[in-house]
Amino acid sequence: MASYNTSEFKSGLKFMLDGDPYNIVENEFVKPGKGQAFNRVKIRNLKTGRVVDKTFKSGEKVEAADVMEVNAEYLYTDGEFWHFMQPTSFEQYQASDTAIADVKNWLKEQESYIVTLWNGEPLSITPPNFIELQITECAPGVQGNTAQGATKPATVQTGAQIKVPLFVEEGEMVKIDTRTGEYLSRAKES
């Protein structure tokens, strides 16, 4: 198994710690005038998403995590797994409940996602920053009401609850920022 020396630490590097894969968020090198140097890192557990602080003796080695990212389209769910496919190789991946937990609100068929694989298995799914979804439920639109900031609750096709401006109608396509869950605009007519 490949390993990394602390001198190779930089943000984005993925390694194993206590059996879990981690991603380096921040790395700081600290050295007293003489003597032992340390690497102080913020690392994200790729299974739980939690960020923790760790300090390593400089010169220590850690085991590389077999983690890679692929672009894949969401196909369907069979209730137990969520299926994705790499459009060029037709390679399919089945993601578990935990892997899709964070992206459940933004899963749309034929949309492209980043699938993070650990030892070949999907570990987490990252949605595109912006996604277009259909409003399946909301109070009727108030024509001509363009008051700044006034919103009403709405449900989109994935079941996610968002807030939309008063003029938005049921059945319309809207553009959403998946990082904040905020409505951005009506989707352009295609």
Place this chain on the structure above:
Amino acid sequence: MQWQPQADQNSRIARATMLRTIREFFYQRNVLEVETPALSQAANTDPFIDSFEVVISRLKRYLHTSPEYAMKRLLAAGSGDIYQICKVWRNEPLSTHHNAEFSMLEYYRVGFDLADLMNEVEQLFREILPDLKSDSKYQTYESLFLDNLGFNPHTIASEALQRCVVERVPSFQGELDRQASLDLLLTHCIEPDFDNDRITFVYDYPASQSALAKTEAISDRSSTQIAKRFEVYIGSLELANGYQELTDASANQAVLEKELEARKALGITAVPEDRRFLAAMEADMPECSGVAIGLDRLLMRATGASTLAEVLNFSWENA
């Protein structure tokens, strides 16, 4: 492709001003500016300092990590008080306060003890950084640990030290020997609390950290040995490292041998020790004190920059 410098014109002017202040400071005190080679046949044996090797056909040289060995050869040859401003190289990862190539001021004062030299470094810093508060802090290594962590670093039992590490730095992953445990606590629990607007001198280090500094008993009544060494901080930024120099030839030889053994134990590449330096110690090495000062870090403080890269025209990644 980034071709532009990171440092701005103000920072370039501040650097030139700082260099002029330093040269004037030493001119006033009759300290002679000298030069020594950057590429040496020998290397620093310190296991925690990694030299760059330069190989051309079958010839191997090392970029100096400080001009210490060569300047001590000058002292042994009767140079008297000397200083040098030069680039040095240490193979260390980049960070906000580290660049593998950096500028150093190193100087030696014949007949000075540690207190004399700390005093003069304070005067020099005050000329370069006039906004510093006048009451600098002078603390022994021992009092720092007593005040901040409630134990004596020279005498604490190993198990108690281990408990302190686990309690104070729960983020630490791995194993540490005694000195490395103290290093961890110093860098993680003590340095961050140093004042930003005044100088902190830390002196009288554990003998295990003596490098080429003199060691002596901590008091008449104790057998605990300490190193006559000091470090200078402003905030948590470490700016200088000074010694009352070890002048005894066999003691100098013993330090280099011990460092080479430590390298072997840690699995770090062996390097050729500087025999010319050791030969000079056999000659007439005067009693003296010397200090190495990181000029880029000093300039960071002078210009209010938050990273070293901001005061370098072309930092390591842009060089």
